[in-house]
Amino acid sequence: MEAGSLLQLLVDDQVRRDGNLSYPQFVLLARLADAPDGRMRMTDLADSAVHSRSGLSYQARLLEDAGLIQRTPSPHDDRSVTAAITDAGRDILARVMPGHLDAVRQGFFSVLDDSQVEALAVTLSAVRDRLRTLVPSATQRRRKAAGG
Amino acid sequence: MEAGSLLQLLVDDQVRRDGNLSYPQFVLLARLADAPDGRMRMTDLADSAVHSRSGLSYQARLLEDAGLIQRTPSPHDDRSVTAAITDAGRDILARVMPGHLDAVRQGFFSVLDDSQVEALAVTLSAVRDRLRTLVPSATQRRRKAAGG
DNA sequence: TATTGTTATACTCTATAACTATA
């Protein structure tokens, strides 16, 4: 937990300096950039980022006001909204990534060899998957609140 | 990072239910309980917990108001304050720990074998130590702010 | 002068509940 907190502080500082982004904003932007076509449904984004829906709406508004993402109605379901990273969003990310990679290399990878990195990927993925079954997603929390 | 966030959510829920503690309060209390004599200087506590001093003062006030810690002037340096866990604090911790151990076992250790746990301890400790050299402590941040 | 700790203040983030709208 200490390692995680410290790494988040390091990355937060860096993305704030280089791209005027907060850590959660950077995570959302990076996740969108990695998604097919740079788009994701709001609910899926909320679940994947461990956010409540209202928390995601808040961050999405900030990112949209900054011109880094755009929200549009989803094609096949008029209830849904699709968030898409904009060209400006990709530009910011391109500006931030070199420093980000440097920071992560220096703070994380530099003290590990390849086999250790591989082992971490395996074990922490297993932990993450396990925790996803134990920690209710944003959607599940909502269902629980409505039902109880 | 995902694993860390999820584990924090899991633990936060559990310590809140079982002991009416927030995650940062639980961390501070546990750290004090582990310290020799149950006492630590405020600055050392802030540095060890990745807090600013003001942030620690805030949490310390909450814990003290709840009767779980007590702050007293330090014996050898009248500028310093020593925080000590109280009997009530130890009681709360004793009430919370069984559920905590269960949660961590279920969410974390259950998916790992002994050698994986050992490898995690080695690698994440190295990462933590490395990050401690890169992320300024509360004291260092303050010096920087004063100097610049 | 430098260090320790607190406090006033402001801001970010997150969540709950209420609301609107569509399936």
Added chain:
DNA sequence: TATAGTTATAGAGTATAACAATA
């Protein structure tokens, strides 16, 4: 009825800067 998303509101946590006190 159930799901998707937003917003009003409130609260927790943190940090910066100013302050008081001691080394």
